[in-house]
Amino acid sequence: MGRKSLSTLQLGFCLLPYMGMRCPYCNSTDSRVTDSRPDTEDAIIRRRRVCNQCGAKFTTVERVQMRDLMVRKNSGKLEAFDREKLRRSIKLACRNRDVGDEQIEKLVTSIHRRLETETADDTVTSAMVGQMVSDSLLNLDPIAFVRFVSVYRKFSRISDFKKILAQIPADDDNANVCALPKTSLF
Numbered sequence: 001m002g003r004k005s006l007s008t009l010q011l012g013f014c015l016l017p018y019m020g021m022r023c024p025y026c027n028s029t030d031s032r033v034t035d036s037r038p039d040t041e042d043a044i045i046r047r048r049r050v051c052n053q054c055g056a057k058f059t060t061v062e063r064v065q066m067r068d069l070m071v072r073k074n075s076g077k078l079e080a081f082d083r084e085k086l087r088r089s090i091k092l093a094c095r096n097r098d099v100g101d102e103q104i105e106k107l108v109t110s111i112h113r114r115l116e117t118e119t120a121d122d123t124v125t126s127a128m129v130g131q132m133v134s135d136s137l138l139n140l141d142p143i144a145f146v147r148f149v150s151v152y153r154k155f156s157r158i159s160d161f162k163k164i165l166a167q168i169p170a171d172d173d174n175a176n177v178c179a180l181p182k183t184s185l186f
């Protein structure tokens with residue numbers, strides 16, 4: 001008695017890499033890990049798996065999450081923070097720009113981590129998220145910044161664009177503006 005034993009939760013966490021990950025091809029939960037490696041950022045581990053049923057190979061990603069964040073929308077409604085949604089909106093703003101998936105993933109991770117550390121009660125506002133994305137995109141790519149802000153702030157007039165363009169430093173004026181492929185117009 002008195003000896004500490006692993007709780008079910010701890011045990012589940014230890015066994016996580018070895019059990020129950022569903023194969024996206026045949027739905028079997030019987031797969032084995034063939035390779036595990038930390039990502040460039042140490043908060044992620046990628047595991048290469050092989051399905052024991054159909055032989056398909058796939059990768060799972062394990063990510064450290066400090067908190068279960070909630071986002072308060074402008075309407076007052078609360079919803080769970082959705083990292084994928086954040087990634088999609090940044091990706092959309094960066095479409096056809098010279099910004100790689102890896103850069104976008106890093107951006108999402110840094111924003112996610114800032115949100116986790118800058119709130120005291122697990123709740124952030126959509127305005128906080130929007131501001132962090134805008135600030136990051138302004139440094140990364142001015143065109144993506146303008147695109148994101150115009151959607152996020154629901155621009156409806158040309159004057160809205162004029163105001164936001166005035167925030168972009170003049171030396172960014174010629175930065176990569178020809179990154180749209182010529183064939184994409186028609």
Ligand SMILES: [Zn+2]
Pocket residue numbers: 023024025026027028051052053054055056
């Ligand atoms: Zn399978």
